[in-house]
Amino acid sequence: MTVTDAAPLSAAGNPIGFGRMLRKEDARFLRGQGNYLDDIQLPGMLHGAILRSPHAHARIISIDTSAAEAHPKVKAVITGAMLEGLKLAWMPTLSQDVQAVLATDKVRFHGQEVAFVVAEDRYSARDALELIVVEYEPLRPVVDARRALEPGAPVIRTDIEGKQDNHIFDWEAGDREATDEVFRRAEVVVAQDMLYPRVHPAPMETCGSIASMDRVTGQLTAWSTTQAPHAHRTLYALVAGIPEHKVRIISPDIGGGFGNKVGIYPGYVLAVVGSIVTGHPVKWVEDRSENLMSTSFARDYHMHGEIAATKSGKILGLRVKVLADHGAFNGTAQPTKFPAGFFHIFPGSYDLEAAHCEVTGVYTNKAPGGVAYACSFRVTEAVYLVERMVEVLADELKMDPADVRRQNLLRPEQFPYMNKTGWEYDSGDYGKTLEVALDKAGYDDLRRRQAEGRARWRAAGGTPEHPEVGGEHLMGIGISFFTEGVGAGPKKHMDILGLGMADGCELRVHPTGKAQLRLSVQTQGQGHETTFAQIVAHELGIPPEDIEVIHGDTDNTPFGLGTYGSRSTPVSGAAAAVVSRRIRDKARIVAAAALECSTDDLEWELGRWKVKGDPEKGKTIQEIAMLAHGTLELPEGVEGHLDASVVYDPPNLTYPYGAYICVVDLDPGTGQIKVDRFIAVDDCGPRINPMIVEGQVHGGLADGVGMALMEVIAFDESGNHLGGSFMDYLLPTSLECPSWELGETVTPSPHHPLGVKGVGESATVGSPPAVVNAVVDALEPFGVRHADMPLTPAQVWLAMRGRPLRTDLAVS
Amino acid sequence: MQVTMRVNGEEVSRDVEPRLLLVHFVRERLGLTGTHWGCDTSNCGTCVLWMDGEPVKSCTVLAAMADGRDIRTVEGLEKGTQLDPVQEGFMREHGLQCGFCTPGMMMTARWLLDHNPDPSEHEIREAISGQICRCTGYENIVRAIRWAAEHPAKEEVAS
Numbered sequence: 001m002t003v004t005d006a007a008p009l010s011a012a013g014n015p016i017g018f019g020r021m022l023r024k025e026d027a028r029f030l031r032g033q034g035n036y037l038d039d040i041q042l043p044g045m046l047h048g049a050i051l052r053s054p055h056a057h058a059r060i061i062s063i064d065t066s067a068a069e070a071h072p073k074v075k076a077v078i079t080g081a082m083l084e085g086l087k088l089a090w091m092p093t094l095s096q097d098v099q100a101v102l103a104t105d106k107v108r109f110h111g112q113e114v115a116f117v118v119a120e121d122r123y124s125a126r127d128a129l130e131l132i133v134v135e136y137e138p139l140r141p142v143v144d145a146r147r148a149l150e151p152g153a154p155v156i157r158t159d160i161e162g163k164q165d166n167h168i169f170d171w172e173a174g175d176r177e178a179t180d181e182v183f184r185r186a187e188v189v190v191a192q193d194m195l196y197p198r199v200h201p202a203p204m205e206t207c208g209s210i211a212s213m214d215r216v217t218g219q220l221t222a223w224s225t226t227q228a229p230h231a232h233r234t235l236y237a238l239v240a241g242i243p244e245h246k247v248r249i250i251s252p253d254i255g256g257g258f259g260n261k262v263g264i265y266p267g268y269v270l271a272v273v274g275s276i277v278t279g280h281p282v283k284w285v286e287d288r289s290e291n292l293m294s295t296s297f298a299r300d301y302h303m304h305g306e307i308a309a310t311k312s313g314k315i316l317g318l319r320v321k322v323l324a325d326h327g328a329f330n331g332t333a334q335p336t337k338f339p340a341g342f343f344h345i346f347p348g349s350y351d352l353e354a355a356h357c358e359v360t361g362v363y364t365n366k367a368p369g370g371v372a373y374a375c376s377f378r379v380t381e382a383v384y385l386v387e388r389m390v391e392v393l394a395d396e397l398k399m400d401p402a403d404v405r406r407q408n409l410l411r412p413e414q415f416p417y418m419n420k421t422g423w424e425y426d427s428g429d430y431g432k433t434l435e436v437a438l439d440k441a442g443y444d445d446l447r448r449r450q451a452e453g454r455a456r457w458r459a460a461g462g463t464p465e466h467p468e469v470g471g472e473h474l475m476g477i478g479i480s481f482f483t484e485g486v487g488a489g490p491k492k493h494m495d496i497l498g499l500g501m502a503d504g505c506e507l508r509v510h511p512t513g514k515a516q517l518r519l520s521v522q523t524q525g526q527g528h529e530t531t532f533a534q535i536v537a538h539e540l541g542i543p544p545e546d547i548e549v550i551h552g553d554t555d556n557t558p559f560g561l562g563t564y565g566s567r568s569t570p571v572s573g574a575a576a577a578v579v580s581r582r583i584r585d586k587a588r589i590v591a592a593a594a595l596e597c598s599t600d601d602l603e604w605e606l607g608r609w610k611v612k613g614d615p616e617k618g619k620t621i622q623e624i625a626m627l628a629h630g631t632l633e634l635p636e637g638v639e640g641h642l643d644a645s646v647v648y649d650p651p652n653l654t655y656p657y658g659a660y661i662c663v664v665d666l667d668p669g670t671g672q673i674k675v676d677r678f679i680a681v682d683d684c685g686p687r688i689n690p691m692i693v694e695g696q697v698h699g700g701l702a703d704g705v706g707m708a709l710m711e712v713i714a715f716d717e718s719g720n721h722l723g724g725s726f727m728d729y730l731l732p733t734s735l736e737c738p739s740w741e742l743g744e745t746v747t748p749s750p751h752h753p754l755g756v757k758g759v760g761e762s763a764t765v766g767s768p769p770a771v772v773n774a775v776v777d778a779l780e781p782f783g784v785r786h787a788d789m790p791l792t793p794a795q796v797w798l799a800m801r802g803r804p805l806r807t808d809l810a811v812s
Numbered sequence: 813m814q815v816t817m818r819v820n821g822e823e824v825s826r827d828v829e830p831r832l833l834l835v836h837f838v839r840e841r842l843g844l845t846g847t848h849w850g851c852d853t854s855n856c857g858t859c860v861l862w863m864d865g866e867p868v869k870s871c872t873v874l875a876a877m878a879d880g881r882d883i884r885t886v887e888g889l890e891k892g893t894q895l896d897p898v899q900e901g902f903m904r905e906h907g908l909q910c911g912f913c914t915p916g917m918m919m920t921a922r923w924l925l926d927h928n929p930d931p932s933e934h935e936i937r938e939a940i941s942g943q944i945c946r947c948t949g950y951e952n953i954v955r956a957i958r959w960a961a962e963h964p965a966k967e968e969v970a971s
Contacts, residue, residue, distance in 0.1 A: 022903055029911030030899040032846015032886035036912065039845035123829065204850045204858055204912040204946055255912030256946045288851040525910030525947045691906045698949030699909065726855035726944070734937040734950040
C-alpha cells in the first residue's frame, strides 16, 4: 500500500493508516479531565514563589529575609548566597554559557530571579515575597543591542573572568569571497535593514514544576512542563549531581509549548532545592508576568540584508549581517555547533550563485532565550529576511513579486539541492506550489482590484499628505515562499551539548494483538497519541484504537531529545515506522513457522502475512501476536514475543515548504490593518492525519498575524520590560484572524520511511513575511519600502508619513 | 469565612480566605481542575465558568462573591455520559489541540448557543473574542460551535 491510497477503516471507523481521524486524546480534554502540571496535588506539597528583580542592571548590596522567614506559613527562604554554598547558584545553559539560578552578585535583567520562598500555600508564598528586603545599587543598563559593543558600554557579564565587553560570538556561513564577487559584478544591488523584534511564545499554560525528593531513596521525581523530558533528566543529573538513574521526569499534559518549554528554568531547579531543603514536594508555577518577562523569548535579530540581481530580476546573491540580542545569559536552545541556529538557511527557496552571512551575538540587560516560538531554530528569521529582500528587489525593479519568485525558485530537477550555505534540500516542486497558491488566491484578479482601488483613492484626492479620503481603503497583497529544514538532526551533522539527536522508540504487541508504542518525544497539543498510532496502524494493520501511545515519562519511555523544531514526525515518526517494520519482519518468521512454510513464501497485505498464490492461507498480525507469545516452536535463534525497539538517526533533515498569500485592507485614515484573506499552500509530504496537519497550519498562521501586526516585547531606556501582561503583550483573537484558506501539494521526502516532512512550525515560519509584504504593498502609494514589525496602527500611521518607529525600544 | 454555593447542581460549602479567587476555589478546594488559569488580567479566558448563568472570568472573581450563587464548570457540561453538542463539536471539528483554552471556550460557546441557537460566523467570533487560543488559529473552534448549532441535543430541540 502506498501512502496515497485511502486506508481501510477499522471496526470503530478509524483509518487503519493515514487519513482523517478524530483525536484519541480529546476524550479527557473535552471533559475537563486533562492532567496539566498545576492540576497535580501531592500529599504534603508546599508552594514556591520567586522574588524577581525590579531593575535591569543593579548590584545586590544586601538581602534581608528575616521577616519572610518569620511568616508563620513559610517553610524556607532561599537566596543566591545559600545556593552558592550548594554550588547551585549557577546552572549551565544549552549554549555553553551559565545562567544564575538566583542572583548573587548582580541582577542582569528586569524580572531576574533573586530569592525563592517555600510556604504552605501559594498565597502565603506570595505574601512572604513582599517581606524580603533587597538593597540594590542600580547600574547603567545595556538596552539597545546596537550599542552593546560600544567602548564604554557597561559590562554585563562581570561573572565571567576577564570579560571586558558584551560580545558573545561571531559566526559566519557561506562563501564570503564568492558572494563579494557576485555583488561586484551585479547590475542591481539593494540593501535593507530590518528587525525581527523580540516576541514571546506565550503558551496558555505557563511554565512550572513539582519536585519531590525522597531523602531515603535519593529518588528525585519532577513533574515539569517540558517538551524534552529526557534532556531534562540528563541535565538535572549534570547540574545537581543527582545520579541519572535516580531522576524521573514526568511531563504531564502540556498546555502549549511552542519552544517556551524546552530549556530548564531557575524555577525548576528551585523547586528541587526547595524539596531537598524542606523534605516535602514543592510546586512552583509561574504567573503570566513571570512567563512573559523571564522565560525563553524568541527572535530579536537586527538584520542587514543585501541582494544582488540582474536588471531583469535574476537573483545572484545574498549578503547578510545580523546583530543577535541574546539577553543577559546565552541560553538559546539549538544544536551546539550552530550559535545562530539554522539561520544560514537564509538563501531560502531560490537558485542563486552565492550567499554569505555574518552573525554577532551580544549580551544585553534582557531575559535570556532566543530560540522559541515555533521557529525551527531560527528558520523564521531566515525566511523573513529572504522574503523581505525579494520584495525589496521587486520594488526596486518595479516587477511583480510573483514574477520575481517564478523566475528564481529552485526547479524540480535541481533536487536534491545543495544550497550555497551547506543545506541539502531533499525534494521539492516549488513552482507548482506557488502556482497553486496564486490560483487559489485569484492573484491576477486581486491585482486588478487593487489597481482599481488605488485609482479610486487617487481620484478621491488621496495623496500621501491627505490619505483619508471618502472612506476609501487600500488593498495590499503579500506573498511568501518558504523552505524549512526540520527534523534535527543527523548525528553526523549536529548535537546538543554532545548529545546526539537520534530518537528511541519501543513497540510492544501484546498477546491479543493490542499494542503499546513508547516515544521519546512529548506532545504539547500536536496529537501524538493519535498520529503515532496511525503510523503503527499503517505499517502493521492494527487498528489505531488498539494502539496506546505512551510518552512524557522518562521511566517509561526510551531516550530522545524531545519535541521542538518540528522534529517529532521527521525523527520519532520515522522511528515508529521502522520499529513497526521490525515487528512485521519478526511476524513473518512467526507466521512462516505457524504455516510451516518459508518466509519467502509469504507476502504482506495490510494486517496479515499470507501465502503467495494461496491468499486464503495466512495469519493476521493479531494471530501472530498470540502465536509469538505461545508454545509455537520458532527457528533457532528467534526469541518469542512481539516486541522491538529502535534508535533512529535521520540521514538528513526534511525540507517542508509552502507558498503563502496574504490580502490586507488598510484604512489610510487610521493606519488600521485588517487581514482579509490568507491562502496557505503547504507541502509537507504525505499527511498522516490531514485534520491535524490543517489544525497546526491554522495555529501557525495566527502566530504569524500576531507577530506581524501585534506582538512585541519592547523595553524602555531603563531596561524595564514593557510586555509583562496580556494587556501589554497583544495576542491575536478570533477577530484578528480571517478564515484560513488552505491548499496542499505532496512531494514526499526521499529519505524518510514514510516520506513525511513535519509541519508543526511551517506556518509560523512562513506567514509573518506574507503579512508584512502585504502591508508594505498596501503602503505602495506612500512610497514605503519597509517598516518593522509589529505593524500596529501607530506604526503604519508613522510609516505612511515616512518615519516608522524602532519597535524594540520605547524611546525614539 | 464560610461560602456556600451550588456547583454543577450540587451544594458545596467551604471555609475560605476572603481573598481566595474563585478559580482557585473550584480548582483546589473542589478539585474541579477543568477550569484553568492563564493570565491574572482577564485577558485569556481559560478560567471562564458560569456564575448564575453568565460566563465570568473566574480569575477576577472572589470565591466570596460566588456565595449563594449557581456555578457551572466544564465538568458540568456532560449530561450523564452524553456529551454536550459543544463538546461533540469540538471533537468532530478538531477545535482543540493542547486543550488548555478548551473548557473556557466551550463554556462561552454553550452560553452563546443558549442565547443564539443559530449564530453566524461573525457572531461566534465576537462571542469568543475575549478568549485566547494559541493552537488553533480559531478556525476550527468556529467550526466546532457551528457544528454544535447544527446538532442540538434532543431536549434543546424539544424546548
